[in-house]
Amino acid sequence: xxxxxxxxxxxxxxxxxxxxxxxxxxxxxxxxxxxxxxxxxxxxxxxxxxxxxxxxxxxxxxxxxxxxxxxxxxxxxxxxxxxxxxxxxxxxxxxxxxxxxxxxxxxxxxxxxxxxxxxxxxxxxxxxxxxxxxxxxxxxxxxxx
Numbered sequence: 001x002x003x004x005x006x007x008x009x010x011x012x013x014x015x016x017x018x019x020x021x022x023x024x025x026x027x028x029x030x031x032x033x034x035x036x037x038x039x040x041x042x043x044x045x046x047x048x049x050x051x052x053x054x055x056x057x058x059x060x061x062x063x064x065x066x067x068x069x070x071x072x073x074x075x076x077x078x079x080x081x082x083x084x085x086x087x088x089x090x091x092x093x094x095x096x097x098x099x100x101x102x103x104x105x106x107x108x109x110x111x112x113x114x115x116x117x118x119x120x121x122x123x124x125x126x127x128x129x130x131x132x133x134x135x136x137x138x139x140x141x142x143x144x145x
Contacts, residue, residue: 009051017046018055075102 010018016032025043034042046052069077081087081095100106114120136144 010055014046014052015055017043018052018059021056071102075099078102 013032013034017028017034020031021028025047026040027043029039029043029046030036078095078099082092082099084092087095112120138144
């Protein structure tokens with residue numbers, strides 16, 4: 001069994017705190033063996049220590065790596081499906097499409113234009129901050145000159 005890497009300078013209780021921490025520092029402090037009476041302060045203090053934060057970050061990165069496929073893993077999976085002679089053609093096509101999208105082979109380009117194909121108006125607009133500053137409006141919805 002492989003030994004987990006632990007940052008240097010952590011006590012046994014600090015390592016237990018890191019293992020127990022799931023977003024609740026007080027509960028993690030109690031689970032690590034710290035006094036329940038002072039667990040809230042102890043848990044908060046633990047989260048201010050750079051080595052504890054680094055160990056928690058490393059732990060989460062390791063957990064994520066185990067459950068979330070990397071880009072390369074997804075691409076290898078899609079390639080394997082695409083090349084498998086026993087896979088149905090629809091699955092092969094979908095795998096090749098996903099692989100192509102992941103490589104940026106398909107780019108959707110949209111040209112944005114204003115009314116009747118005119119360029120978009122990028123001029124600054126007046127912002128009304130209060131009703132006192134608002135212009136009066138005519139019955140047809142336009143401002144009164």
